[in-house]
Amino acid sequence: MPAVAKKAPAAQALRTELTLAKAMAENSPINIILADRDLRITYLNPSSVRTLKTIEHLLPVKVDQIVGQSVDVFHKNPQHQRRLLSDPKSLPHRAVIAVGNEKLDLLVSALLSDTGEYLGPMVTWEVVTKKLELEQTNADATSMFNALSRSQAVIEFTIDGTIVNANENFLNATGYTLEEIRGQHHGMFCEPALRSSPEYKQFWQTLGRGEYQAGEFKRVAKGGREIWIHASYNPILDLNGKVYKVVKYASDITAQKLKAADYAGQISAIGKSQAVIEFTPEGTILSANDNFTAAVGYKLDEIRGQHHSMFCEPA
Ligand code: HEM
Incomplete structure (x- = not known):
C-alpha cells in the first residue's frame, strides 16, 4: 500500500504532462506530424490536417487516411529518407x-524518451510557396533599387x-554630408522664393x-551653387495603400543645362551681329532677323513664303 501511495502522485504528474503536451500540439498553429521508429505516421495535429487539405490533390492518399500509413508512400526514393531517419x-x-x-519547408527532429531512447521522428512544417515567391520578388526589387x-x-x-536618407550620388551632386541634411526639410535645396x-x-x-x-528642377546645392536636376518624386505606399514616404530619383543635368544656355546665348549673340535668314529645305523663306531685312530693304511680310531665288539674278 505505501508503495502505491508513493507512485500515485508520479503517475498523476505524468498524466498532467501528457495532457499538456497533447493540448499544445492540438492548439499549435504550427503543423506537426509524428511517426514511430518504423516510420509509420502516428499523429497529425489539427493544423497539419487543415494545411494538408489545401494540398490534398497533390498527395498519394487522402488526408483522413494518412495516420497509419508508412512515410514511404510520400517519398520517391524511400531508402534515402529511411537512411536519414534511422539515426x-x-x-x-x-x-x-x-x-x-508547392514548396514545403520541413524540420525533422528526433523524439527521445526520458532515457534517451529514439521514439521516432517529428516533422514541423509549413507551405512556403508564397513566402519564397515574395522573397524572390523582394530580392528582385532590392537588386533593381x-x-x-x-x-x-x-x-x-x-x-x-x-x-530621412540620401545616397552617395545625391551627396556628391549637392556637396553635403548626410549628417548635414538628415532631419532638414527638402526646402533647403530650393530658392527662398520657391520655398515660401x-x-x-x-x-x-x-x-x-x-x-x-x-x-x-532648379535646385540650390551647398554654398548656394545652382544645380539642375531631372527628377521624379515618387510616393511610396504601405501595405494599406497609404503614402508613408517619398523617394526621389534624380540625375544631375547642370552640365547639359549650362551648355544649352551657352548655345542659346551664342545664337542670340550671332543674331545680334549678323544678318540671319531661315529657309525650308526647298528654299522657301521662313523668317529673317532685323539685320537681314535692313540689309535687303524688304519687310519680313514681303519675303516670308517667297523663294530664295528672289534674291538672285534671273540668269
Ligand atoms: C513523419 C512524416 C515524415 C517524415 C519523417 C518525412 C521525412 C522526410 C525527409 C527526411 C525528407 C528528405 C529531405 C532531404 O532530402 O533533405 C523528406 C522528403 C520529402 N518528403 Fe517527407 N516526411 C514525412 C512526411 C511526408 C509527407 C506527409 C509528405 C507529403 C506531403 C512528404 C513528402 C516529401 C517529399 C515530396 C520529399 C522530397 C523528396 C522525395 O520525394 O523523396 N513527406 N521527407
Missing part, C-alpha cells in the same frame, strides 16, 4: 521540398518633406495624395 544523430534535419507546384542607386542620385523623405510659394506647398500636398511628380 537520431543526423537530426534535426531541415529541407525545402517540392510537392507538385541597387542598380538604380548606382547611377542615380536618390533621396528619401517623410511625407512632409523631411529628409503656394506652388511649393501644393507640390508636397500632391505627393502626399500619392501622385508622383517628374520634371527638370
Whole structure:
C-alpha cells in the first residue's frame, strides 16, 4: 500500500504532462506530424490536417487516411529518407521540398524518451510557396533599387518633406554630408522664393495624395551653387495603400543645362551681329532677323513664303 501511495502522485504528474503536451500540439498553429521508429505516421495535429487539405490533390492518399500509413508512400526514393531517419544523430534535419507546384519547408527532429531512447521522428512544417515567391520578388526589387542607386542620385523623405536618407550620388551632386541634411526639410535645396510659394506647398500636398511628380528642377546645392536636376518624386505606399514616404530619383543635368544656355546665348549673340535668314529645305523663306531685312530693304511680310531665288539674278 505505501508503495502505491508513493507512485500515485508520479503517475498523476505524468498524466498532467501528457495532457499538456497533447493540448499544445492540438492548439499549435504550427503543423506537426509524428511517426514511430518504423516510420509509420502516428499523429497529425489539427493544423497539419487543415494545411494538408489545401494540398490534398497533390498527395498519394487522402488526408483522413494518412495516420497509419508508412512515410514511404510520400517519398520517391524511400531508402534515402529511411537512411536519414534511422539515426537520431543526423537530426534535426531541415529541407525545402517540392510537392507538385508547392514548396514545403520541413524540420525533422528526433523524439527521445526520458532515457534517451529514439521514439521516432517529428516533422514541423509549413507551405512556403508564397513566402519564397515574395522573397524572390523582394530580392528582385532590392537588386533593381541597387542598380538604380548606382547611377542615380536618390533621396528619401517623410511625407512632409523631411529628409530621412540620401545616397552617395545625391551627396556628391549637392556637396553635403548626410549628417548635414538628415532631419532638414527638402526646402533647403530650393530658392527662398520657391520655398515660401503656394506652388511649393501644393507640390508636397500632391505627393502626399500619392501622385508622383517628374520634371527638370532648379535646385540650390551647398554654398548656394545652382544645380539642375531631372527628377521624379515618387510616393511610396504601405501595405494599406497609404503614402508613408517619398523617394526621389534624380540625375544631375547642370552640365547639359549650362551648355544649352551657352548655345542659346551664342545664337542670340550671332543674331545680334549678323544678318540671319531661315529657309525650308526647298528654299522657301521662313523668317529673317532685323539685320537681314535692313540689309535687303524688304519687310519680313514681303519675303516670308517667297523663294530664295528672289534674291538672285534671273540668269
Ligand atoms: C513523419 C512524416 C515524415 C517524415 C519523417 C518525412 C521525412 C522526410 C525527409 C527526411 C525528407 C528528405 C529531405 C532531404 O532530402 O533533405 C523528406 C522528403 C520529402 N518528403 Fe517527407 N516526411 C514525412 C512526411 C511526408 C509527407 C506527409 C509528405 C507529403 C506531403 C512528404 C513528402 C516529401 C517529399 C515530396 C520529399 C522530397 C523528396 C522525395 O520525394 O523523396 N513527406 N521527407
